[in-house]
Amino acid sequence: MHVRRTIENNEEAEIRPSKTYQSFIAAVGGHRELSFIEKNVRNYIMREVQNISKLEDAKEFEKYLLRMKEKNPNFFFEHELEVDQSIKIAFWADARSRVACEYFGDVISFNTTYNTNMYNLVFDSFVGVNHHGRSTLLGCALMKNEDIQSFK
Structure with a gap:
């Protein structure tokens, strides 16, 4: 859960996935101490984090269309x-x-x-x-x- 939260927070702060992964390496003392690779971080972002963003983007797009209609x-x-x-x-x-x-x-x-x-x-x-x-x-x-x- 800690790793997931860190990835989600870093993605929201627009920190590159490679930097996020490097921070995990530094925290545990090396690549060999991690049970995942950088590609797993990128996959998690694409599958979980950006999927939520896509749904939020659809809601924002609908709000935009409604604002244009009001104007x-x-x-x-x-x-x-x-x-x-x-x-x-x-x-x-x-x-x-x-x-x-x-x-x-x-x-x-x-x-x-x-x-x-x-x-x-x-x-x-x-x-x-x-x-x-x-x-x-x-x-x-x-x-x-x-x-x-x-x-x-």
Whole structure:
């Protein structure tokens, strides 16, 4: 429990895992006295600590979308959460993008080539072309799966 708490506290303080591991080595007097390696520290952070952060990040993202809606009633968003409260699907478009969609939404490019590793969500952009021939952002989405139901 002491080791876990130390790892969690150091991660929160943004201390690198290698430094955390070195502190354990110094505390016990050498590598041979530890029953784990640096990779175990990194795995614990990825599996336990960052998983908690991901769920907190999903809650903060939802709060952000609600604040944007409060600031501007023309801001639009919809989202769906998984059972564990992580993001399944989120779509949003600010007021400017919604107006641009009315004018330049005849042809819309939907791009799903951006994949974020940390959250395993695909970032999708909806892009139109304005009267100057320049791309204009019409909306954004995050999706956990690229299946037909998610696209609907």
